[in-house]
Amino acid sequence: MPSPIPVTRLLPKDINPFLDIGTCSSPLAKYSFGTSLQVPVQRFHGKVASRLWSTVIHWKELISVQPVGSGGFGSVYKAEYFGETVALKKVKKCTKNKLASRQSFWAELNAGHLRHRNIVRVIAATTCVPPGFGDEGSIGTILMEFVGDRNLHQILYACVEPLGEDKWHKYATDIAHGLRFIHSHSVVHLDIKPANVLVSREDVCKIADFGCSLKLDYKCEFSAISPHLSHVGGTYTHRAPELLKGEELTPKADIFSFGITWWQLITREQPYTGDRQHVLYAVVAHNLRPSVRDQDHPVFGSEQGRQVRTLLGRCWSGEGLCRPSAQELLLHLEQLRPQT
Known part of the structure; x- marks a missing residue:
């Protein structure tokens, strides 16, 4: 069941991605884009060690953001990230049903650890947005592979x-x-x-x-x-x-x-x-x-x-x-x- 609990309550303190929102530095290793972003197994254990998506978005690497479409709980954009084309989904706060919009964000990550030819791959997700990125009305942001138009x-x-x-x-x-x-x-x-x-x-x-x-x-x-x-x-x-x-x-x-x-x-x-x-x-x-x-x-x-x-x-x-x-x-x- 997707959790409405903030990610700061779910992740160990030593990999909390929100401790420094200015630099958004991450202990997560960046591997080749063709595979995934992974947590180094030698440092972390359990569920965290098996996570295949990053808990940090490197905002300075996110460029050429263009709107693609919008739905009930968010908007989707096309962007460049570390030189690769990605899809960026911002889950917006729903004033009429805040719980539902929060659940929608966490539900998106139910398949975040899955890798399959017929599933859209999650690259990174976070509720941390540094100042200046104009995301005040968003619950969270998810980076995914860009499949096409x-x-x-x-x-x-x-x-x-x-x-x-x-x-x-x-x-x-x-x-x-x-x-x-x-x-x-x-x-x-x-x-x-x-x-x-x-x-x-x-x-x-x-x-x-x-x-x-x-x-x-x-x-x-x-x-x-x-x-x-x-x-x-x-x-x-x-x-x-x-x-x-x-x-x-x-x-x-x-x-x-x-x-x-x-x-x-x-x-x-x-x-x-x-x-x-x-x-x-x-x-x-x-x-x-x-x-x-x-x-x-x-x-x-x-x-x-x-x-x-x-x-x-x-x-x-x-x-x-x-x-x-x-x-x-x-x-x-x-x-x-x-x-x-």
Whole structure:
């Protein structure tokens, strides 16, 4: 669970990055940018020694900052850092819900220690901003790898180029690989949707925006949803029924969201129309799901289309136990790989 406790209460005093905000000096070693910023194992121990992201941002090395976009809890910028292009995310203070914005910042770091081809890599994160950087309204700042200027939402709804079967199959497989990896580390994303999947210049999908994520208790397969976690749930069109009902949380919530996202990849349509509250009620009470009828989408009329339709039905089942795991999902996707 993301913690609203200030990082000064979480880190040992000898690596507290806020003791000298003028110089932002750091005991963390800087390795080649192609790997990560790491803590020297010979000096520190335990969780600190295994941290792969820096607790200090070297502000003087951050140049050419340009705005890219903004969301509910923050803004994203493109910048140069030690000569490399990075993404800079500033999590802003939300006057209406300060707890939710604070939780969003700490949730972003649930996957900060993870390294995978299909996950956006965290480089550094801090709540310390030296004077003169104009970040008074920010809770914290996160540096991440810069994937590119495109996300799946833009590719689906703002591009005219065709999205063939081989392409949407590859994108779906990339997402499933990312989900298998984070789930194996007890992290649940909780906001899988096209806008939160970035696409690199090499056409590789990377899961981004962990602001709604949770770290599950390693002793359990599930975790009860605390009423105090006001940021939990993600986008309503992709939200699993158990989240809407306040039931136990498992990685299968991400599989439900994957199913909706995969349907969007195939159809390039929005999953629902109508009033938000009506959709939320219908998803839980009447098992409302996007249409997979042949007459609405001929792609589902082929033999392979019928197999896809069956797998989609399992992914967005109302019962989490009936949904495949990310590992099982990958096996099914391999069987559905287009013949070349």
